[in-house]
Amino acid sequence: MKRQVPLVLVLLFGLFMIFQYFVPHESSEWVYEFLLDWIYIIGIFALALGIWSLYVVSVDKVKTRKHDWGYSYVTLAGLFGMILFGFTARHGDEWGWYLIFVACVLLTVIMSVQAMAARINKGLPLGLAGLFLLGAVLIAVFDDTWSFYFYTQEGLQSTMFRAFFDYIMMPILATIFSLLAFFIASAAYRAFRARNLLASLLLIAALIVMMRFFPYFGENVGEFIARVSSWLMNVPNLAAQRAIIIGVGLGIVATALKVILGIERGYMGKG
Amino acid sequence: MDFTTFLWTTFAAFVTLATFSFLYKDNPFYKFAEHLVVGVAAGYFVIILWHNGLVPNLFRRLADGDWYLLWLNSTMWWYLIPAILGALMWTRFSKRWSWVSRWPMGLYIGISTGVAIPLEMSNRVSKQLYATMIVNPQNPGIDWANFWGHGGFDLLDVASGFSQVLIFIGAVAALIYFFFSKAHTGIFGKAATFGIWILMIGFGASFGFTVMARISLFINRLQFIDQEWIQHAMNPENMVNGSHWPYQLVFWAMILVVVGYMVFELVQHFSSKGKAAPAE
Amino acid sequence: MINFFDRLMRLDRRWIFLFLIVVCIIAYVSDFDVPIMPEREVETIYEFVDSLPPGEIVMIAIDYDPNNLAELHPMTYAIVEQCWRKNLKVLITSLSQNGPGMADEALRSITDSLAETKTYNGQVYEGREVVNGVDYCFLGYKPYFALVILGMGQNFRLPFPEDYYGTPLDSIPMMQGVLNYDDVACVIDLSGGNITDYWISYGQNRFNFPLALGLTGVMTAQYYPYLGSGQVFGIMGGLLGAAQYEKLVDNAGLARDGMRVQLPAHIVIILFILVGNIGFFVDRRNRHRAEGR
Numbered sequence: 001m002k003r004q005v006p007l008v009l010v011l012l013f014g015l016f017m018i019f020q021y022f023v024p025h026e027s028s029e030w031v032y033e034f035l036l037d038w039i040y041i042i043g044i045f046a047l048a049l050g051i052w053s054l055y056v057v058s059v060d061k062v063k064t065r066k067h068d069w070g071y072s073y074v075t076l077a078g079l080f081g082m083i084l085f086g087f088t089a090r091h092g093d094e095w096g097w098y099l100i101f102v103a104c105v106l107l108t109v110i111m112s113v114q115a116m117a118a119r120i121n122k123g124l125p126l127g128l129a130g131l132f133l134l135g136a137v138l139i140a141v142f143d144d145t146w147s148f149y150f151y152t153q154e155g156l157q158s159t160m161f162r163a164f165f166d167y168i169m170m171p172i173l174a175t176i177f178s179l180l181a182f183f184i185a186s187a188a189y190r191a192f193r194a195r196n197l198l199a200s201l202l203l204i205a206a207l208i209v210m211m212r213f214f215p216y217f218g219e220n221v222g223e224f225i226a227r228v229s230s231w232l233m234n235v236p237n238l239a240a241q242r243a244i245i246i247g248v249g250l251g252i253v254a255t256a257l258k259v260i261l262g263i264e265r266g267y268m269g270k271g
Numbered sequence: 272m273d274f275t276t277f278l279w280t281t282f283a284a285f286v287t288l289a290t291f292s293f294l295y296k297d298n299p300f301y302k303f304a305e306h307l308v309v310g311v312a313a314g315y316f317v318i319i320l321w322h323n324g325l326v327p328n329l330f331r332r333l334a335d336g337d338w339y340l341l342w343l344n345s346t347m348w349w350y351l352i353p354a355i356l357g358a359l360m361w362t363r364f365s366k367r368w369s370w371v372s373r374w375p376m377g378l379y380i381g382i383s384t385g386v387a388i389p390l391e392m393s394n395r396v397s398k399q400l401y402a403t404m405i406v407n408p409q410n411p412g413i414d415w416a417n418f419w420g421h422g423g424f425d426l427l428d429v430a431s432g433f434s435q436v437l438i439f440i441g442a443v444a445a446l447i448y449f450f451f452s453k454a455h456t457g458i459f460g461k462a463a464t465f466g467i468w469i470l471m472i473g474f475g476a477s478f479g480f481t482v483m484a485r486i487s488l489f490i491n492r493l494q495f496i497d498q499e500w501i502q503h504a505m506n507p508e509n510m511v512n513g514s515h516w517p518y519q520l521v522f523w524a525m526i527l528v529v530v531g532y533m534v535f536e537l538v539q540h541f542s543s544k545g546k547a548a549p550a551e
Numbered sequence: 552m553i554n555f556f557d558r559l560m561r562l563d564r565r566w567i568f569l570f571l572i573v574v575c576i577i578a579y580v581s582d583f584d585v586p587i588m589p590e591r592e593v594e595t596i597y598e599f600v601d602s603l604p605p606g607e608i609v610m611i612a613i614d615y616d617p618n619n620l621a622e623l624h625p626m627t628y629a630i631v632e633q634c635w636r637k638n639l640k641v642l643i644t645s646l647s648q649n650g651p652g653m654a655d656e657a658l659r660s661i662t663d664s665l666a667e668t669k670t671y672n673g674q675v676y677e678g679r680e681v682v683n684g685v686d687y688c689f690l691g692y693k694p695y696f697a698l699v700i701l702g703m704g705q706n707f708r709l710p711f712p713e714d715y716y717g718t719p720l721d722s723i724p725m726m727q728g729v730l731n732y733d734d735v736a737c738v739i740d741l742s743g744g745n746i747t748d749y750w751i752s753y754g755q756n757r758f759n760f761p762l763a764l765g766l767t768g769v770m771t772a773q774y775y776p777y778l779g780s781g782q783v784f785g786i787m788g789g790l791l792g793a794a795q796y797e798k799l800v801d802n803a804g805l806a807r808d809g810m811r812v813q814l815p816a817h818i819v820i821i822l823f824i825l826v827g828n829i830g831f832f833v834d835r836r837n838r839h840r841a842e843g844r
Contacts, residue, residue: 002370006377013378017385029705035382036702037328037709038353042375043694044324045357047316052364054313071302075310082314086322151330153322153717156655161318164311165652167283171495172308173617173649175290178488181816182294184481185571186564189823193831198471203824205475210482210817213791213810215586227427230590232476233775234429239441240473242399242776243466246442247449249395256384256391267380268373294568312649319651323691327713383697386753394756394782402780438779477772480789484622484768486816487790489571490809491621493579 007262014260055079063117073110078168080109085161088146089154096145102160104136205232272503274511274518281521284500287492288529295536329354403442441469556830571819578815585810589795592778596763596785597799599737600630605638607736608729612750613657614696616649619743619767625793625806626741626765627657631687632671633800635661640725641687642735644703644711646696646746651715654689672802683716684723691715697749704731704758732760737784741765747774755782765792 013035020028058072058079084102111129115122140148149155194200212229215222258264272280286307289300329350336345343351356375362368418432419425426433447459448466455463503509504522511517589597600609611630615623634641645654664671665681681687690711693699702710707729708720720726732738738760740750747764751774755762761784764774768789777783787796790813793806 002373006373009374009377010381010384013381014385014388017382018388021386021389033702033705033709036698036705038350038356039379039382039695039698040324040693040702040710041329041350041353042357042360042379043698044320044328045354046360046375046379047320047694049360049363051313051317054309058310068302071306074303074306075313078307078310079314079317080310082311083317086314086318151326151334153326153715155318156322156651156715162652162655162659163279165315166656167279168286168311169308169315169649169652170617170620170656171283171287171492172290172304173312174488174495174620175287175492176305176308177618178485178492178621179290179293181485181489182568182571184485185820185823186567188482188820189562189564189567189827190560192824192827194828195831198467201468201471202475202478205472206479206482207821207824209476209479210821213585213587214814214817226588226590229476231427231429231434232472233772234779235434235437236441236469236472237476237772238775238779239438240445240470241773242403242438242442242779243445243449243470244473244773245395245776246399246446249391249399252391252395253388256387259380259384260388267376269369295565315652316648319648319692320694322717323651323715324693327711327717328693331712383695386697386701390752390756394752398756398780398782399776402776473772477769480768480771482768482817482820483791483813484789486575486813486820487768487809488619488621489575490579490790490812490816491805493575493812494805494809497579 003265003268006268007265011260011262014256051079059113059116062113065117073113076109076113077106080106082161082164085158085164086155087150088148089158090146092145094145097139097143098146101136101139101143101146104132104139108132108136205236208232272506272509274509277503277509277518278521280500280503281525284496285525285528287496291492292532298536300532403439440465445469556833559826560830560834567823571816574815574819575812578812581811583811585814587791587794587798587807587810589799590792592786593792593795594785594799596739596787597633597796599761599763599784600633600639600739601637603637603639603736606640608640608642608725608734609634610642610644610732610735610738612738612740612742612746613643613645613650613654614647614746614750615653615741615743615767616647617653620653621809622767622789622793622806623741623743623765624653624657625790625804625809626787626796627653628661628672628804629793629796629800629802629806630739630741630765631657632661632674632802635676635681635686636674636800639736640685642725642729643687643689644699645692646699647742647744648692651692655715658687658689672804674802684718685725688720688723688725689715690720696746697753700749700753701757704754706731732758735760737761737763739763739765743767743770751777751782763787 016028016031017035020032055076058075060066061069061072081102084105088098090096090098108129111125111132114125115129118125155161192199192203192206194203208225208229209232212226214225217225255264259267286304289304292298293301332347332350333342333345336342336348341351342348356378359375360372362371413435414430414432416432417428417430420428420431420433425431428434444462444466446466448455448463448470450463453459501522504518506518507515509515509518603609609630611627611634613623613627631641643654643658645651661671662681662683665676669676683689690707691714693710699710707726711720713719714723728734732754738750738754740747740762742750742764743766747766747770750762750764754760762782763785764777764783765787766774766789768791771786771788771792774783774786778786787793790806790809794810797804797807
C-alpha cells in the first residue's frame with residue numbers, strides 16, 4: 001500500500017502517456033485531456049506546501065530565537081500583507097479605514113506569533129492580538145470603501161497589490177541579481193587565468209564575444225570581430241552545445257525510464 | 272508622476288540601495304530588504320495560485336453546485352477528484368500519514384515522465400542528429416560547391432561546407448569526450464581532445480554572454496535610480512498642491528539616510544582598524 | 552615591481568566593486584551612443600512579425616521573473632508595441648512564478664501611455680485605441696509549465712478557462728475561434744530559465760508552430776543548436792539582442808540606452824582579466840626563477 005500503489009500509478013500513467021503519444025486515438029485523447037486538466041489542480045495544492053513551509057520556518061525562527069529572528073516578522077508581514085491585498089480592493093479612490101485595517105491584521109499576526117513564542121506572559125500578546133483582530137473585524141464590517149473579493153479577480157488589479165509588486169518585488173529581486181555583476185567582475189580579476197591551452201581558448205572566445213559591438217576598431221576590424229563572434233556562436237559553439245543537448249536528452253530519457261520502471265524511487269522519500 | 276507614486280518609487284529606490292549595500296557588507300538594511308521580498312514574493316504566489324489557479328480551474332467549474340453538498344451536485348463534480356488528490360499532498364506534514372501524499376505524487380511523476388520520454392527523445396536526440404547529418408530540406412547536405420565560403424575563400428562563412436563539416440566533426444568529437452566507457456587513448460583520445468577544445472570555445476562564448484548579462488542587470492538598476500527616481504525628484508513640473516518642495520524633501524531625506532549610513536560605516540571601519548583584518 | 556603586482560593581486564574586492572560602479576556611473580551620465588548592428592538571428596524575428604497581415608495573433612510567453620527584467624523587459628516592450636503598431640493581436644501567457652506581474656506591468660505601462668497621450672515612446676497611435684480583449688489577451692499563470700504547454704496544444708481553454716482578469720475565454724472577442732497553437736502565427740518565448748527547453752520540446756517539437764526565443768545572455772549560447780536544426784527561427788540574446796530589436800522596430804528604449812554603459816563595463820572587465828593574467832604570469836615567472844636558483 002505504502003510503496004506499491006505509487007509505483008503502480010507511476011508505471012500506469014507513464015506507459016499511458018507514452019502510448020498516447022504514439023497512438024493518438026479519440027478516446028485516448030479524451031483521457032489525456034482529462035489528466036492534463038487535473039494535473040494543474042493537483043499542482044496548485046502541491047505548490048501551496050512550499051508557502052506553508054515558509055510560514056512554519058519563520059514562526060519557528062521566532063520561537064527558537066534563532067540568529068536574526070526579528071527579521072522573520074518582516075517576512076511574515078510581507079506574506080500576510082500581500083495576501084490581504086490580493087483579496088481586497090477599494091471601490092473607488094477613497095482610502096477610508098483600509099490601511100488601518102491592514103495594520104490591524106498584520107499586528108494580529110505578529111502578536112499571535114509573539115504569543116506562540118513567549119515562554120512567560122503569553123497573556124499580553126494574546127490579548128493585544130484579540131484586540132487588533134476585533135478592530136480589523138469592526139473595520140471590515142463597517143467600512144464600505146473597500147470589500148473582500150475571493151471569487152473574482154479585483155484583487156489582482158488593486159492599487160496596493162500592484163504597488164507591492166512594482167515597488168518592492170521588482171526592485172529588490174532585480175537588485176539582488178544585479179549583485180552578480182560585481183561578483184563576475186571580481187572573478188574576472190582573480191580567477192580567469194590563461195593557465196593552459198584550454199583556458200586560453202575559453203578566454204579568447206569570451207573576449208571576442210565581449211568585444212563584438214565595440215565601435216573602436218574602425219569599420220573593417222570591427223566587422224571582422226563581429227563576424228568571428230557570429231562564426232564562433234554558429235559553428236564551434238553550436239557543435240559543443242549540440243553534443244551537450246544530445247547527452248542531456250539521453251540522460252533525461254534514461255532517468256525517466258528508470259522512474260517509470262520503478263528503479264529510481266528518490267521521489268518517494270524515506271519511510 | 273503623482274506624489275503617491277513618487278513615495279513608492281522612493282521606497283523602491285531605498286530597497287534598491289539597501290540591497291546594494293550588501294556589496295560593502297551584510298547589514299540590517301540588506302537583511303530587511305531580503306526578508307521583506309521573501310515574504311512578499313510568497314504572498315504574491317499565494318494570490319496568483321488562488322486567482323489564476325484555484326478560482327478559474329476549480330471553483331468556477333464547481334460553482335453550479337452547492338458547497339454544503341460538497342459540490343457533489345455540480346454538473347462537473349469530477350473536478351473534486353483532483354482537488355482531493357491535491358489535498359492529499361498536505362499529508363506530508365504528518366509523520367504517520369505522509370505516505371498518502373505519494374499517491375498524487377505518483378500520478379504527477381507518472382504523467383510528467385511518460386510525456387517526457389518520446390518528446391525529449393525526438394527533440395533533443397533525433398532532431399539534433401537529423402540536423403547534424405541527415406540530408407533534408409532544412410539541411411541540404413554539405414555544400415561542396417561553396418566549401419570554402421560563398422563567393423571566394425571565407426572561413427567565417429557560417430553556411431559554407433567547411434563550417435558544416437566542422438559542426439559535424441565538432442559535435443561528434445565533443446560526444447566522444449563525454450564517452451567515458453573507453454579510455455581516451457590513440458585516435459579516440461585525439462578526437463576527445465579536439466572535442467574538449469570545441470567545448471571550451473563553446474563555454475567561452477557562453478561566458479562572454481554571461482558577462483554581458485550580469486553587467487546589464489546592474490545597468491538596469493542605474494537606469495531605475497536615475498530615470499524613475501532622481502529625474503522625477505528634480506523635475507519642477509511634479510507638484511503637490513502647487514509646490515515642488517515635497518518631492519525635494521523626500522528625495523533629500525533619503526539621500527541623508529544613505530549618506531548618514533555611509534558615514535556611520537566609515538567611522539566604524541576606521542575606529543576598528545587594526546583590531547580586525549579587512550574582510551576578503 | 553614584484554611587490555606592486557603582489558599587492559594588486561591581494562586587493563580587497565570591494566575596491567574592484569567601487570571601480571566598476573564609478574565607471575558605470577560616469578558612462579551613464581556621459582553622452583554618447585553605441586552603434587548597434589542587428590544580427591541575422593534577431594532580424595529574422597523582426598522580419599517574421601513585420602510580414603504578418605493585420606489581425607494575426609502573435610503569442611508572447613513572458614516567462615521571466617523580476618530577476619531578469621533588465622534584459623527581457625525591453626524585448627517585451629519592443630515586440631508588444633511592434634505588434635500593436637502593425638495591428639496584430641497579442642496573446643500573452645506567463646508560466647513563470649512571478650511572470651504575471653511582469654506582464655501586467657508591461658501591458659499597463661504601454662496601454663496607460665497610449666490612453667493618456669496616444670503615443671508610446673514616440674510612436675503615435677492616432678485614432679486608435681488598444682483594448683483588452685480585442686488587441687490583447689493576457690491568459691495569466693498556471694503551475695507546471697511543461698504540462699501547460701502541452702495543454703495549450705489541445706485547447707487554450709484547458710489550462711486557461713479564463714484570462715488573468717477573470718473573463719471567460721469564450722467571451723473574449725479576440726479568442727473567438729482561437730483553439731490552439733494552430734490559430735496563432737508564431738510563439739515568441741521571452742524567458743529567463745529552463746521554460747525555454749519545454750517550449751521547444753513540448754511545444755514546437757510536438758505542435759510544429761514557428762517559435763522564436765528572447766533569452767538572457769547567460770542562456771543564449773545554449774540554444775544555438777535549435778537555430779541550426781530549424782526548430783527556432785530567431786534568437787535575441789541579452790541586452791544586445793534587445794537593443795538590436797529596439798533598433799529594428801525604431802523604438803529606442805532601455806536596452807539602447809543601456810548599451811552605452813555596457814561598452815565601458817566590458818572594457819573594465821577585459822582590463823581586469825588582462826591585469827589578473829599579467830599578475831599571474833609575473834608571479835609564475837618569479838616562482839620559476841626562485842626555484843631555478
